[in-house]
Amino acid sequence: xxxxxxxxxxxxxxxxxxxxxxxxxxxxxxxxxxxxxxxxxxxxxxxxxxxxxxxxxxxxxxxxxxxxxxxxxxxxxxxxxxxxxxxxxxxxxxxxxxxxxxxxxxxxxxxxxxxxxxxxxxxxxxxxxxxxxxxxxxxxxxxxxxxxxxxxxxxxxxxxxxxxxxxxxxxxxxxxxxxxxxxxxxxxxxxxxxxxxxxxxxxxxxxxxxxxxxxxxxxxxxxxxxxxxxxxxxxxxxxxxxxxxxxxxxxxxxxxxxxxxxxxxxxxxxxxxxxxxxxxxxxxxxxxxxxxxxxxxxxxxxxxxxxxxxxxxxxxxxxxxxxxxxxxxxxxxxxxxxxx
Ligand SMILES: Cc1ncc(COP(=O)(O)O)c(C=O)c1O
Numbered sequence: 394x395x396x397x398x399x400x401x402x403x404x405x406x407x408x409x410x411x412x413x414x415x416x417x418x419x420x421x422x423x424x425x426x427x428x429x430x431x432x433x434x435x436x437x438x439x440x441x442x443x444x445x446x447x448x449x450x451x452x453x454x455x456x457x458x459x460x461x462x463x464x465x466x467x468x469x470x471x472x473x474x475x476x477x478x479x480x481x482x483x484x485x486x487x488x489x490x491x492x493x494x495x496x497x498x499x500x501x502x503x504x505x506x507x508x509x510x511x512x513x514x515x516x517x518x519x520x521x522x523x524x525x526x527x528x529x530x531x532x533x534x535x536x537x538x539x540x541x542x543x544x545x546x547x548x549x550x551x552x553x554x555x556x557x558x559x560x561x562x563x564x565x566x567x568x569x570x571x572x573x574x575x576x577x578x579x580x581x582x583x584x585x586x587x588x589x590x591x592x593x594x595x596x597x598x599x600x601x602x603x604x605x606x607x608x609x610x611x612x613x614x615x616x617x618x619x620x621x622x623x624x625x626x627x628x629x630x631x632x633x634x635x636x637x638x639x640x641x642x643x644x645x646x647x648x649x650x651x652x653x654x655x656x657x658x659x660x661x662x663x664x665x666x667x668x669x670x671x672x673x674x675x676x677x678x679x680x681x682x683x684x685x686x687x688x689x690x691x692x693x694x695x696x697x698x699x700x701x702x703x704x705x706x707x708x709x710x711x712x713x714x715x716x717x718x719x720x721x722x723x724x725x726x727x728x729x730x731x732x733x
Contacts, residue, residue: 410434412563412685414724415655419674423721425683426670427568428657429560432691436472436499438660439689442551443578444472447540448480450547455482456536462487463540464523466575466618467496468690473540474503485537487526489519491618493694517603517614518623543576544627552582553589560685561586567593568685571637571669573662574598574606575619577626579687584634595682598634599662599669601644607636616641616708618698619689620662637669642709644668648692648699649711654720658692661699671718 410433415426434441447463455461460483463473470486477484485506488497497507514521524543531537542548556579560570572580580598587594600606602613604621607629615621641661648664651657659667666686673684698704705711 409559411725412560413655413657415651416721416724417674418719418721419671420678420718422674422678422681424674424681426667427564427683427685428659428663429556429563429685429687430657430691431556431687431689432660432693434472436468436475437690437693438468438472439556439579439687440468441472442555443542443548444469444476446547446551446554447542447545448473448476450545451538451540452480455480455538457482459534459536459538460484461538461540462527462530463542464520464527465492465542467492467694468619469542470505471496471499471503474500474505477505478503485530487523489523491519491616493618493697495694495696514623516605516610516623518621520623542578543624548576548578549582549585549628552579553585554582556687557583557586557592560687561590561592561594564683564685566683568683569595569597569673571597571599571666571673571684571686573620573666573687573689574600574604574626574629575622575662577606577622577629579689580634581626581628583687584629594685596634597669597673598629598636599666600636600638601665602638602640604638607631611638613640617644617661617665619660620644620665637672639665639668639672640709642711645699645705645709646711647671648695652692652700655723657723658695658700659688660690660692660695663688663690664699 410431413428417424431439462485464487474484486500487508510519510523512522574580583596601621603615606622606626644665647667648659670684
């Protein structure tokens with residue numbers, strides 16, 4: 394792969410994260426991937442935006458002593474813990490063994506109460522048991538409020554009204570936009586923005602082996618956190634968006650590649666997006682449309698997993714991405730929309 398880095402021209406604020414362009418040589422053809430780096434949000438992930446709209450949707454119902462509960466694989470928990478701390482209300486994060494110790498420590502630093510669910514569900518994940526615990530608590534404590542990222546329209550709203558318009562302003566060009574899927578909130582928000590404003594984007598959902606998020610079941614075992622789900626997305630209709638399914642090995646190999654050649658440490662689901670983009674370029678050789686990927690978080694939360702040789706040896710077979718891909722240049726920051 395060959396990369397181009399462009400100069401940074403955008404300051405990250407809670408509502409604005411930078412875009413980096415990777416110029417690639419894919420089997421002799423010049424292609425561009427735009428990376429929107431959501432790790433630049435104040436608490437390090439895309440879920441900062443979701444936490445903000447979820448909080449707004451429930452704030453009038455929050456009891457100061459009972460507070461808020463949410464099931465989380467990490468990023469939303471960190472963002473909600475920070476928001477609840479700001480408003481001085483208790484927050485309970487229902488997590489699982491795959492949640493990284495870094496994320497748990499961050500939630501604790503904001504005063505969150507952590508409930509770890511150790512029991513695997515029938516679908517090889519923990520989500521169904523995390524949700525069962527949340528429901529039990531709601532029955533036992535009627536004043537407790539659940540933000541419910543799985544069904545609350547405030548989840549896609551964050552991306553329909555903020556993330557997607559922001560990316561459109563930054564790149565202003567036709568593109569294939571790839572989004573990692575867990576609850577499906579990001580994907581649904583982008584689909585809704587594109588439909589409502591007739592934006593010339595093809596929106597693609599990227600999922601992992603072993604997930605039930607977009608179809609009834611994709612065979613395989615899920616080892617990455619943040620991407621994939623034990624249940625169908627309540628926000629995305631079957632067949633509503635093209636899909637690419639990648640293995641954990643491909644996702645991790647793409648993280649290592651981008652870290653080596655571009656010096657950008659991405660999280661596992663961003664690696665899945667890069668792997669999907671490279672595959673898309675190979676399959677759609679004659680389509681010269683750029684690809685944009687919304688990278689939900691950065692490598693800081695994955696030092697003991699994706700970026701640990703020991704973890705990789707124990708958990709996955711790392712596949713190198715498709716051959717003949719060379720990073721030509723990496724442009725940090727915004728590229729003028731008239732460029733190609
Ligand atoms: C690591 C990670 N992967 C994927 C996603 C996409 O998740 P969802 O489908 O819930 O919007 C997120 C959301 O922020 C995330 O933090």
